[in-house]
Amino acid sequence: MAKWRRRITPYLFISPFFIGYTIFFLYPVLRAIYLSLFQQVGIGSEPKFVGLNNYFNLLTDSTFLKALLNTTYYAAGSIFLIAPLALVLALVLTTRNLYGREFFRLFFFSPNITAGVVVGIIFTLVFSAEYGLLNNYILKPFGLPAIRWLQDPAWVMPAIIILGIWRFTGINALYFMSGLQNIPAEIREAASIDGANRWQVFRFVTLPLLRPITVFVLTFAIIGSYNLFAEPSILVGVQGGPNNAGLFMTMYLYLNGFRFMKFSYAATIGVALAVIVLLLTLIQLRLLGVFRED
Amino acid sequence: MNDASQNTQISRRDLLKLMGASVGVVAAAPLLAACAPAAAPATTGGAAPATETVKLELWTFVNTHARWFREMADKYKQEVNPNFELNVSEIAYGDMHDKLQIALQSGGVGAPDMSDIEQGRFGGFLRGGDPGLIDLKDWLNEGGYSDQLVQARQALYSYQGKVYGIEHALTPVVLYYRADLWEAAGVDMAQIETWDDFIAVAKQVSNDDVKAIPFEDHGALLRQRSSDWFDAEGNVMLDSAISIETMEQILAWRDVYGIADAPTGGSWFNNDWYAAVKEGKWLSHVGADWYAGFFKDNAPELSGKWKAIALPAWEKGGVRTSCWGGTGNCIVKTSLHVEEAWKFQQFSMLSKEGNVRRYELTNLFPPFIPAMDDPRLHKPDEYFSGQDLGGLFASVGPTVPPQYQSPYRAELQSKLDALWQDIYDGKVKPADAFKQVSDEVRKTIEQES
Numbered sequence: 001m002a003k004w005r006r007r008i009t010p011y012l013f014i015s016p017f018f019i020g021y022t023i024f025f026l027y028p029v030l031r032a033i034y035l036s037l038f039q040q041v042g043i044g045s046e047p048k049f050v051g052l053n054n055y056f057n058l059l060t061d062s063t064f065l066k067a068l069l070n071t072t073y074y075a076a077g078s079i080f081l082i083a084p085l086a087l088v089l090a091l092v093l094t095t096r097n098l099y100g101r102e103f104f105r106l107f108f109f110s111p112n113i114t115a116g117v118v119v120g121i122i123f124t125l126v127f128s129a130e131y132g133l134l135n136n137y138i139l140k141p142f143g144l145p146a147i148r149w150l151q152d153p154a155w156v157m158p159a160i161i162i163l164g165i166w167r168f169t170g171i172n173a174l175y176f177m178s179g180l181q182n183i184p185a186e187i188r189e190a191a192s193i194d195g196a197n198r199w200q201v202f203r204f205v206t207l208p209l210l211r212p213i214t215v216f217v218l219t220f221a222i223i224g225s226y227n228l229f230a231e232p233s234i235l236v237g238v239q240g241g242p243n244n245a246g247l248f249m250t251m252y253l254y255l256n257g258f259r260f261m262k263f264s265y266a267a268t269i270g271v272a273l274a275v276i277v278l279l280l281t282l283i284q285l286r287l288l289g290v291f292r293e294d
Numbered sequence: 295m296n297d298a299s300q301n302t303q304i305s306r307r308d309l310l311k312l313m314g315a316s317v318g319v320v321a322a323a324p325l326l327a328a329c330a331p332a333a334a335p336a337t338t339g340g341a342a343p344a345t346e347t348v349k350l351e352l353w354t355f356v357n358t359h360a361r362w363f364r365e366m367a368d369k370y371k372q373e374v375n376p377n378f379e380l381n382v383s384e385i386a387y388g389d390m391h392d393k394l395q396i397a398l399q400s401g402g403v404g405a406p407d408m409s410d411i412e413q414g415r416f417g418g419f420l421r422g423g424d425p426g427l428i429d430l431k432d433w434l435n436e437g438g439y440s441d442q443l444v445q446a447r448q449a450l451y452s453y454q455g456k457v458y459g460i461e462h463a464l465t466p467v468v469l470y471y472r473a474d475l476w477e478a479a480g481v482d483m484a485q486i487e488t489w490d491d492f493i494a495v496a497k498q499v500s501n502d503d504v505k506a507i508p509f510e511d512h513g514a515l516l517r518q519r520s521s522d523w524f525d526a527e528g529n530v531m532l533d534s535a536i537s538i539e540t541m542e543q544i545l546a547w548r549d550v551y552g553i554a555d556a557p558t559g560g561s562w563f564n565n566d567w568y569a570a571v572k573e574g575k576w577l578s579h580v581g582a583d584w585y586a587g588f589f590k591d592n593a594p595e596l597s598g599k600w601k602a603i604a605l606p607a608w609e610k611g612g613v614r615t616s617c618w619g620g621t622g623n624c625i626v627k628t629s630l631h632v633e634e635a636w637k638f639q640q641f642s643m644l645s646k647e648g649n650v651r652r653y654e655l656t657n658l659f660p661p662f663i664p665a666m667d668d669p670r671l672h673k674p675d676e677y678f679s680g681q682d683l684g685g686l687f688a689s690v691g692p693t694v695p696p697q698y699q700s701p702y703r704a705e706l707q708s709k710l711d712a713l714w715q716d717i718y719d720g721k722v723k724p725a726d727a728f729k730q731v732s733d734e735v736r737k738t739i740e741q742e743s
Binding site: 014039042044045063130150153173236237238241242258261262263 | 313392398421423424426541569698711713742
């Protein structure tokens with residue numbers, strides 16, 4: 001009896017997490033997969049089994065494909081613009097002789113502690129075509145023409161990426177900074193003594209040693225991009241703005257589930273979203289050589 | 295010493311075990327409770343015995359509605375039922391409708407007894423077989439209320455012979471105009487009867503910077519012409535000839551007559567638009583009664599400069615108003631106090647006093663005919679140059695057209711919203727855009743039937 005108790009005790013200690021996990025995560029995920037095999041529309045309707053029909057509909061749904069394209073557009077911006085910018089910022093902020101370093105660190109991190117909805121509202125003022133900050137105070141002084149950021153479908157996604165740069169560069173720079181601080185100065189010094197110039201030290205010493213952090217940053221960039229909801233839905237409206245140019249997959253999921261009452265179709269989008277994120281992350285991890293044995 | 299230390303050890307271990315176990319139970323208990331179905335819902339809702347307190351929960355997303363409901367509940371408690379208690383929860387627009395939907399979808403778990411539902415979201419509730427709301431039709435007929443409410447407004451909450459809600463607002467659409475600037479240009483707006491009249495004088499006041507009118511809401515102008523995006527049977531009518539022609543006419547205001555343009559910022563509800571209005575770039579705007587409040591909130595410095603006339607007709611003698619927006623109050627089927635809720639609805643939403651008080655608090659002109667002539671609805675409005683706006687609303691009130699509800703309205707609206715900018719910019723013809731959206735919605739309807 002005492003032995004049994006001793007065995008069970010550790011499980012009881014970790015049980016709160018697993019109970020929460022099962023109810024709030026595992027069950028909804030399994031339920032979503034189950035629901036995606038049915039047709040259920042509206043309140044008080046009986047679900048009808050339709051097999052993979054919802055998935056076939058998804059593949060021919062032009063709005064869904066548009067949302068997938070938009071989201072991928074943003075994810076690309078996140079990986080190829082925000083992440084490199086964050087690395088550059090981290091390098092600058094770890095420079096030893098930078099005056100006011102602590103201030104700049106706080107400054108660049110602060111957008112991260114602001115709620116997404118607030119950011120969305122503030123940026124509608126930034127991007128406003130007639131009276132906006134960007135057009136009137138940044139483009140105009142350089143003699144550049146005003147851009148209809150939120151009305152011209154071609155400019156909606158660049159606008160959202162600019163918002164993303166403002167919002168997420170700081171936090172990613174913080175990750176890179178922690179990575180940079182873990183690289184022993186001796187290794188870099190040794191490389192310099194061996195005749196490597198500064199670029200070579202960065203390219204062949206710092207960057208490879210930053211790999212674990214880079215993997216982390218890029219993985220979260222992908223997951224974060226495909227999960228983005230609050231900022232774009234405030235900026236262009238949850239319907240996705242002109243020509244659905246700002247429609248993210250999460251917004252289309254919300255529209256189907258809560259506005260059109262197509263619960264099972266919304267579940268299908270959710271499952272598709274999860275599969276896409278999983279695949280992209282695996283591809284990315286492979287490209288960065290995480291599965292490679294060193 | 296040895297014994298004592300052993301004792302403490304044991305008791306500490308026991309304590310930890312106990313904690314571990316209780317944490318697990320405590321964490322799980324509310325979750326499990328949340329999963330359990332609520333107490334068996336009454337299907338017809340028997341009234342509670344008179345001695346017991348009747349506690350009702352009401353949800354709304356409008357701040358002024360919440361204030362009005364609370365006031366009405368206090369009065370109801372004093373005058374009708376001393377055991378009545380109403381808890382009014384004010385929840386943000388999106389959240390409230392989402393939560394209500396989830397509650398109804400899961401069989402009434404956590405649902406309120408009564409709730410406001412905005413007309414744009416109401417269609418969604420009709421999407422399945424049963425919206426989970428009480429059909430008020432028989433009660434409304436028996437009480438004689440059907441003749442007292444403007445029936446066109448009730449169409450919003452009626453579907454397949456059932457009536458699921460009572461509308462708060464008449465939403466008569468009128469033409470607001472900058473009285474100071476039009477008068478300075480020597481135009482007597484009172485003389486205008488038709489859109490042709492309007493276009494003729496609008497040319498005098500429009501130039502490159504200042505336009506007489508923005509592109510206005512297609513749906514509102516279409517309903518003025520006794521049509522809509524859906525007909526009474528729920529068929530998609532967006533690509534009908536009159537619908538396309540209406541949009542072409544709106545575009546012609548700019549392309550042919552030079553009196554209009556797309557609203558600044560793309561709609562009549564954004565900061566750019568209000569800024570441009572304040573700068574005097576727009577001289578008129580088509581809006582419902584609630585838009586009067588939008589002017590006051592967003593352009594308070596223009597007080598005393600605006601006035602309103604009935605909407606210009608499409609042909610001489612034609613209808614001079616439309617409807618736009620609205621919010622209904624509904625009773626949830628799973629409520630244990632359906633009859634009490636209905637009594638409270640009668641007291642607040644179907645009484646002259648209730649309707650007058652609501653106008654005073656919300657500025658929404660009531661759809662309840664017996665209240666329309668009350669002098670408290672006809673006070674001169676300072677913002678609108680001392681005009682009796684209530685008088686204007688009441689005069690066009692009886693001709694407010696119906697807006698037919700459809701489970702597919704939200705989906706159609708969403709698809710259409712994505713295309714307005716392209717239509718405004720001339721990138722797509724109204725006929726093509728409307729046809730595309732209509733076909734997509736028809737396909738959805740077909741798939742689901």
